[in-house]
Amino acid sequence: MKLYAKRFYSPSGWLEDKTLVIEDGLIVAINPGRDSEAQVAGGPIIPGMVNCHSHAFQRAFAGMSEQGSEGKDSFWTWRKVMYGFLQQVTPEQTQVIATQLYIEMLKAGYTSVAEFHYLHHQSDGTTYANRAEMSERIFMAANASGIALTHLPVLYRYSGFGSLAANQGQRRFLNDAEQFNRLVSDCMELSKKYSQCRVGMAPHSLRATSLPLLNETIEHLRKLDPQAPIHIHIAEQQKEVDDCLAWQNKRPVQWLFENQSVDKHWCLIHATHLSETERKTLAHSGAVAGICPTTEANLGDGIFPTTQYLQEGGAIAIGSDSHISVNPIEELRWLEYVQRLVKQQRAILATPEQPSVGGNLWQRAASGGAQSIGRDCGELAIGKKADLLVLDQSQLSLFAHSNQHLLDSLIFASHKNPVADVMVAGNWVIRDGQHTLAESSANDYRAVLKKLSAAL
Ligand SMILES: [Zn+2]
Numbered sequence: 001m002k003l004y005a006k007r008f009y010s011p012s013g014w015l016e017d018k019t020l021v022i023e024d025g026l027i028v029a030i031n032p033g034r035d036s037e038a039q040v041a042g043g044p045i046i047p048g049m050v051n052c053h054s055h056a057f058q059r060a061f062a063g064m065s066e067q068g069s070e071g072k073d074s075f076w077t078w079r080k081v082m083y084g085f086l087q088q089v090t091p092e093q094t095q096v097i098a099t100q101l102y103i104e105m106l107k108a109g110y111t112s113v114a115e116f117h118y119l120h121h122q123s124d125g126t127t128y129a130n131r132a133e134m135s136e137r138i139f140m141a142a143n144a145s146g147i148a149l150t151h152l153p154v155l156y157r158y159s160g161f162g163s164l165a166a167n168q169g170q171r172r173f174l175n176d177a178e179q180f181n182r183l184v185s186d187c188m189e190l191s192k193k194y195s196q197c198r199v200g201m202a203p204h205s206l207r208a209t210s211l212p213l214l215n216e217t218i219e220h221l222r223k224l225d226p227q228a229p230i231h232i233h234i235a236e237q238q239k240e241v242d243d244c245l246a247w248q249n250k251r252p253v254q255w256l257f258e259n260q261s262v263d264k265h266w267c268l269i270h271a272t273h274l275s276e277t278e279r280k281t282l283a284h285s286g287a288v289a290g291i292c293p294t295t296e297a298n299l300g301d302g303i304f305p306t307t308q309y310l311q312e313g314g315a316i317a318i319g320s321d322s323h324i325s326v327n328p329i330e331e332l333r334w335l336e337y338v339q340r341l342v343k344q345q346r347a348i349l350a351t352p353e354q355p356s357v358g359g360n361l362w363q364r365a366a367s368g369g370a371q372s373i374g375r376d377c378g379e380l381a382i383g384k385k386a387d388l389l390v391l392d393q394s395q396l397s398l399f400a401h402s403n404q405h406l407l408d409s410l411i412f413a414s415h416k417n418p419v420a421d422v423m424v425a426g427n428w429v430i431r432d433g434q435h436t437l438a439e440s441s442a443n444d445y446r447a448v449l450k451k452l453s454a455a456l
Helices: 054-061 076-085 089-110 133-145 168-173 177-189 211-222 238-248 252-259 276-285 293-298 306-311 326-344 359-375 393-399 405-413 438-454
Strands: 002-011 015-025 028-034 045-047 047-052 111-115 148-154 197-199 231-232 264-267 289-292 315-318 389-393 421-424 427-430
Touching: 002 359, 015 045, 015 405, 045 359, 047 054, 047 089, 047 289, 047 315, 047 359, 054 089, 054 293, 054 438, 076 168, 076 289, 089 111, 089 133, 089 168, 089 252, 089 427, 111 133, 133 148, 133 197, 133 389, 148 405, 177 197, 177 211, 211 405, 231 359, 231 393, 238 326, 252 326, 276 306, 289 427, 306 315, 306 326, 306 359, 315 359, 326 405, 359 405, 389 393, 393 405
Parallel strands: 002 045, 047 111, 111 148, 148 197, 231 264, 264 289, 289 315
Antiparallel strands: 002 015, 015 028, 045 389, 389 421, 421 427
């Protein structure tokens, strides 16, 4: 297919009056002028955003742990609500929740997602007849919605540093190395049945794994796919850092770099609490920092040192994690605003080459996100996946005045969803803000939510 763009955002800035030629899901040519056979985009085109971190089922209890006053909610009480919730959720319900969530993501401008998937077993901890039952539900949800998926089965074994025994609430997550390796192999097989998906793995965290377990499972993954992405929760809460120090007298990021070959295939989720040395090591390693600004704010985690890290050349991606928000614009707005509040300055996350904060953040998060999920997307350029968004021209005309300010206006001044059309690998999945499954999915989701909430 061919798509004419009056203007689109390329890695070198806005280009005007071009026709994108798309074959087999890839941009194969960018020709000057309007091709007579081309569809005409109704507004400016920008790269689709990558969501580097999702726990799909958590969408269903977003907002259920926000109570103040006596015994007020914390990260750890939120986790208790989460454990209570996930005791009950069935494979069918997981699929319904994930389908609804992925439709919401597409509407908001995410064209791909990395699903950090740790709900593997039945409530009592026994495996399903199909070991990859829960993973398959995620594949089916992504496939139905049309979002591109990087599926990351989670390695989870222990409840704390030093191989502490797991607790009751964690039974659905647990695998030993052999079971986990079989699950990863099964997921690799499954991924062949679905388009626009790939498989990596996610050690849940240092506290939930051990060095021998990491070595054995990463070795297995690398045999199957030497380039597969590896994601890990690394230093989300200060308590996690303190516990790691108590365990080995090392900070989590420090320990990880000393014990694993962390390279461009790794993504460190919530690398929130970093020493200066850790921050520089991460920035120079080629790995990606997966930042989830709204979830990190919601859970009171802390502030990632984005300003220094970007100045040091670090790669970033954004994720919606707990799905308290499903909106890349809001994530990027928070990323900048938190830095402004801390530093009492304005327009911080820009560079001399890219003075537009909005342009800089959108492109860096899309490119870093693409790297983090192992998908050739995130840039509108020849050879890249045709994962793109067409913005609503009628809305933009109200607040975005020129190419120079368009992405700044989008991130800081838009109040309604400005995404009109969404394409994933050359297929339209959202047209005029609508998804074909939106109504049936919402009905199914409502019914699931009613049932799950009643049982809490
Ligand atoms: Zn997470």
